[in-house]
Amino acid sequence: MSLKEIKNHQDLPKDLTLGQSVTYEEQYSNALLQAVPRSVGRDTLALGTSLPFKGVDIWNGYELSWLNTKGKPQVAILRCIIPHTSLNLVESKSFKLYLNSFNQSHFATWDDVKATLKSDLSACAGESVSVMLLSMNEIAGQPLGALDGTCIDEQDITVSTYQPDANLLITLDDVVEETVNSNLLKSNCLITNQPDWASIQVRYSGRKIDHASLLKYFISFRQHNEFHEQCVERIFCDILNTCKPDKLSVYARYTRRGGLDINPFRSNFEQAYEDIRLPRQ
Known part of the structure; x- marks a missing residue:
């Protein structure tokens, strides 16, 4: 749509x-x-x-x-x-x-x-x-947190797609259980077009998702307009339908605006993680 x-x-x-x-x-x-x-x-x-x-x-x-x-x-x-x-x-x-x-x-x-x-x-x-x-x-004194897993942001990739495209996702033959994260997620507000910045974590088990392809997919949201919660549900469904993992969790922590930060969590196998505060929050 x-x-x-x-x-x-x-x-x-x-x-x-x-x-x-x-x-x-x-x-x-x-x-x-x-x-x-x-x-x-x-x-x-x-x-x-x-x-x-x-x-x-x-x-x-x-x-x-x-x-x-x-x-x-x-x-x-x-x-x-x-x-x-x-x-x-x-x-x-x-x-x-x-x-x-x-x-x-x-x-x-x-x-x-x-x-x-x-x-x-x-x-x-x-x-x-x-x-x-x-x-x-x-x-007071509570330390800043960090997302779990391997950060994939250092992948040497060429990017040209800035609207969500699940076809960017590629799976490999290896079967793994892994957690990866990225700080490069950006989308735009559905109404105002103002930028929304986030860090995102994906935990899954199943055929390994190529890290370069996953990073390209995250970046493809860069000019996409939806609310935070909607973006996370779209990411969850795209990975689930395209990569077909047995287990999947998607967790995004957005930077604050107007004194509020929003942090959606979606999973088909585990409960939400303990609330943390990332450096950009």
Whole structure:
């Protein structure tokens, strides 16, 4: 499906704030949250109702603040986990505007803030969302992490394709279990065309995927327009359908925008990994 067709998809909300000039609300408002049906991306993959993966979308929010009952500002790091089975994505700009609406709002306790976030985000996503609030003391001193596996970025390749093309993927005769990663994934926002930067990890077992071909495939997303979650599901399905591994996990960690980073994980055999923070995040 072309970008124009995706933008005109009948299920894509017509009133998204993404790409629009907005007024920042100073008081809490859950009406700022906007949902995007997951079907917008999944229909282009012809997935139907039987999904070939499980997984989560891990969000980290670094710009959350509110006032206690004495008017003193409180700050926290937000971590929330949205299951892959939720009806909707939470649109990221609306998420940012929603969090900003807490800035001048009073809450009696941290638990009240957490409960409010969980209720609102779950309603937007259409399924229960896990929410954690981390204090500065809890987060301070935590080391930067790294993706597992062999980085394939040093492959000496010539690239000329900048739209996703599963035909770039080549499998070899060897049967392996391996984990590889790359820091060269870039796509563009579906609505604004702004660049989205990510590091990606693929763990699989089956016929060995030629590393040069896999890197070319990752780079082919460079001028592609989709949301983070949609890109990861497209990558998962392309590798699964083209390379036919017995087991497959795809995990991307995107750099933050508007104080939020989004980290989708999809797998047909394992649970999501522990949340980490990469150097570019």
